[in-house]
Amino acid sequence: MKPAKHSRSFPSVFDDNMFQGFFSPVLRSDFFNKASKMPAVDIEETEGEYTLLAELPGFSKDDIHVSLDDGQLVIKAEHDEQSEKKQSSGNMLKERHYGSYYRSFNFGKNIKEQDIKAKYEDGVLELVLPKSANNKQEVKKISIE
Numbered sequence: 163m164k165p166a167k168h169s170r171s172f173p174s175v176f177d178d179n180m181f182q183g184f185f186s187p188v189l190r191s192d193f194f195n196k197a198s199k200m201p202a203v204d205i206e207e208t209e210g211e212y213t214l215l216a217e218l219p220g221f222s223k224d225d226i227h228v229s230l231d232d233g234q235l236v237i238k239a240e241h242d243e244q245s246e247k248k249q250s251s252g253n254m255l256k257e258r259h260y261g262s263y264y265r266s267f268n269f270g271k272n273i274k275e276q277d278i279k280a281k282y283e284d285g286v287l288e289l290v291l292p293k294s295a296n297n298k299q300e301v302k303k304i305s306i307e
Contacts, residue, residue: 219285239263
């Protein structure tokens with residue numbers, strides 16, 4: 163038999179609901195889950211190329227760095243912003259914002275590195291990665307002894 167839960171007409175110090183708006187992001191388990199903080203990435207493969215779309219809102223083109231090394235595509239973005247407002251009463255308001263992003267993808271060695279195209283517009287990074295001619299790997303049959 164389960165104990166009955168009683169509702170109260172006022173919040174208690176020991177009740178999570180009282181501090182729900184303040185502490186709930188810290189108390190929730192997905193707060194520390196990296197996947198919940200990652201912007202969306204879509205990869206489409208056609209016969210001749212891969213098209214990768216990564217949502218990077220709030221970053222400028224200069225904040226984003228893309229590299230390809232030995233088939234490993236890396237997308238990094240970092241943004242640091244500070245603002246300061248002084249009021250005539252002598253009070254000061256300082257705000258800081260920091261954001262970073264890192265993703266890597268393994269495309270193997272079947273990418274034409276010299277023909278990769280990148281475009282960043284309206285918070286979306288688009289990469290077009292043409293496949294090289296030798297993108298098909300032969301299937302090798304292994305005999306069992």
